[in-house]
Amino acid sequence: MSALLEVKGLRRDYGALRAVDDVTFQLEAGSILGFIGPNGAGKSTTLRILATLDSPTSGEVLLGGHSLVDTPDRVRPLIGYMPDRYGTYDDVTVYEFLDFFARAYGLTGAKRRQRVDAVMGFTGLGPLADKLTTALSKGMRQRVALGRTLLHDPKLLLLDEPADGLDPRARIELRELLRALADQGKAVIISSHILTELAEICDTCAIIEQGRLLATGKVGDILQQGTSVTAVELSVRFAVGTDADAVWSRAERLLLEQPRVSRVSREADSLRVGLELEPGAEVKPQDAAAALLAVLVTAGLPVCAFGPRERNLEDAFMTVTKGRLA
Structure with a gap:
């Protein structure tokens, strides 16, 4: 056409x-x-x-x-x-x-x-x-x-x-x-x-x-730019009450102590967690994510949602423009 x-x-x-x-x-x-x-x-x-x-x-x-x-x-x-x-x-x-x-x-x-x-x-x-x-x-x-x-x-x-x-x-x-x-x-x-x-x-x-x-x-193609099989982003949500700040802070500290976690940032109602896997490593992304979930649950944190974080156009924009323009 x-x-x-x-x-x-x-x-x-x-x-x-x-x-x-x-x-x-x-x-x-x-x-x-x-x-x-x-x-x-x-x-x-x-x-x-x-x-x-x-x-x-x-x-x-x-x-x-x-x-x-x-x-x-x-x-x-x-x-x-x-x-x-x-x-x-x-x-x-x-x-x-x-x-x-x-x-x-x-x-x-x-x-x-x-x-x-x-x-x-x-x-x-x-x-x-x-x-x-x-x-x-x-x-x-x-x-x-x-x-x-x-x-x-x-x-x-x-x-x-x-x-x-x-x-x-x-x-x-x-x-x-x-x-x-x-x-x-x-x-x-x-x-x-x-x-x-x-x-x-x-x-x-x-x-x-x-x-x-x-x-x-295409939007789907743009969203895939900058993605890597060795880099995974997760979204984690907690069931929190009056002690919300304490739960979020404790979760952030615990996540940052884990060896494969490269970054943790708080979004509107969740934590954005970056996992970095070594190229050629035997550990699969889903296994690394499962191990991270086990750490949070074992620590007694009230996890109510845990899974891959979908990329959006803001992520794509930041990826495409990073280092491209002075």
């Missing part, structure tokens, strides 16, 4: 500052790509170029085989762009807001009304049609912004920090909407510096820092 979007050697300089440096990747229709990086990494600049709101210093971007650089007017109808900050208008209802932008996109008559109604139905905004946009919650305003982005039925969606500031329920609802859009065949790029919110929705990801793309590919 040929890629819907092809980004080749993209570069953007602002005087002496190189904001985007030789970024290259592809995206197929029906895929969601997580554009991952810290603030200032070049995510928004890249998205603005892809939205034809900025011009690259060099490089090429093809959307559906057409150049964004040479023929921006031809590809703009294929793009839906949702910036990280957007405004609403005073004394305008949700329906009036979407209807205004539908007119701006050139939709007229019955087609415009049908499209606005369809977008409101898809985003769940129908019950709020007559409500002022300024009276909406953050999550509902995000839905309105997404609805505006969808009015002209674009093939490529560019969403810059779409879940920023949303409560957990609104994040889940937004995630479901984006997955539904991908299932419709749209290509979606979501930029974020909050990696956990991307892990459950994206099937591909691109890691960028200081303008340089350090890794791109």
